[in-house]
Amino acid sequence: MEQTPDVLRYAAFTSTPDGGNPAGVVLDATGLDDTRMQAIAAEIGYAETVYVTGKSVNADARRNRVRYFSPIAEVPFCGHATIALAVAQSARDGAGTFVFDTEVGPVAIETAPHGTAVTASFTSVEPRVAEFPDGVLDSLLGLLGVGQSALHPGYPPMVAFAGNWHPILVFAERSTFDSFAFDPDAMRALMDAQGWAGTVTTLYEIGSGAFDSRNLFPVGTITEDPATGSAAAAFGGYLRLLSLVGSPIRVIVHQGSHVGRASVLTVDIPPQGGIVVSGEAVEITEPS
Helix, strand or coil: CCCCCCCEEEEECCCCCCCCEEEEEECCCCCCCHHHHHHHHHHHCCCEEEEEEECCHHHCCCEEEEEEECCCCEECCCHHHHHHHHHHHHHHHCCCEEEEEECCEEEEEEEEEECCEEEEEEECCCCEEECCCCCHHHHHHHHHCCCHHHECCCCCCEEEECCCEEEEEEECCHHHHHHCCCCHHHHHHHHHHHCCCCCEEEEEEEECCEEEEEEEEEECCEEEECCCHHHHHHHHHHHHHCCCCCCCEEEEEEECHHHCCCEEEEEEECCCCCCEEEEEEEECCCCC
């Protein structure tokens, strides 16, 4: 008989269920195969669903093996689903430290009560940056209907990694950032061709140490992601590796206002090692 798992729903990087980025959370997926996990993720329809596929790694009850699925494919890492899972496990097991063994390596998460919500902080794997392959940046900008002159001269366009590869584009003008549009199918085709499992990350600097972000993620009925932890980590790594900020430093990323689910991601950039991304998460008791 096919197992029907309990699926929790959490909104990450918000203190209200109608904000942030929703994630499906399956605390026990040890009896599920890949086909079933993919089907559940598609049925839920959120950007990602996270599954605990192995419990008590190395006999540590707070260390688990986890996998992430979007509605169309498995993804190596998902920041907002990591935050959601950590908060869900805190509700069951108590706040503190968790370790998730992911496809990109072990990820440590700290959780702590914060008012009526719980705050979780994950430390990414070591970040990296790379140049765009020849012609790819122009193709990407062409899909957005803009040229390279629309980008901020102080923030070079690059591809950054802190669990997933994310193109990083920082716009010079607020009006361009707010108004660009794109064809989801064409964007998905480019992302798949380049192996970008994460989002296309676009930003606008709104003040010292603060950015607004739109993260393009065409999957199913979704076109833009309301909150993207892996992109925030990749952006933090980008800022440090290109010496665009001193470290340690904290950067605040606002996201989701363009899709009606406002989110706040706190990015702490240490002098070395992984980038720390923090946010609240709350359970969605009545999914819409």
